[in-house]
Amino acid sequence: MSSQNYRLAFWQRLLQPLAIWIMMALAIPFTFTQPRNAATSLRTIMGTLVGFSFYLLNQFFSPVAIVYQWPPILAALLPLFIFMTITLFLYRSA
Numbered sequence: 001m002s003s004q005n006y007r008l009a010f011w012q013r014l015l016q017p018l019a020i021w022i023m024m025a026l027a028i029p030f031t032f033t034q035p036r037n038a039a040t041s042l043r044t045i046m047g048t049l050v051g052f053s054f055y056l057l058n059q060f061f062s063p064v065a066i067v068y069q070w071p072p073i074l075a076a077l078l079p080l081f082i083f084m085t086i087t088l089f090l091y092r093s094a
Helices: 004-014 016-031 040-067 072-093
Strands: none
Touching: 004 016, 004 040, 004 072, 016 040, 016 072, 040 072
8 A cells, every 4th residue: 555645644634724714714705795695595505515515626636646646735735725716716706
C-alpha cells in the first residue's frame, strides 16, 4: 500500500479547520440576504446543495489524486480553493 493514501488523509485532516471556516463563510450569503429576494425554502435548498457539493467534490478528488499521482496537498487544497473562489464571488455579487 502506498504512503500517498496516508499523506492525503493527513493533509485533509490538517486542513479540516480551514474547510469549516470556508463553509461558514459560504453560508453567510445564504443567511443574510434580504427576505424578499428569495424564499426561505429556496435559500435552504441552495445552501444544502452547496454543502453537499463540497462534500462530493472533496470525496471525488481523493481517489483522483491517488490514481493520477497528484501531490496530496494539491488534492486537499483544490476543493477548498474552488469553494473559497465561489465564496468570494458571492460576496462581491451581494
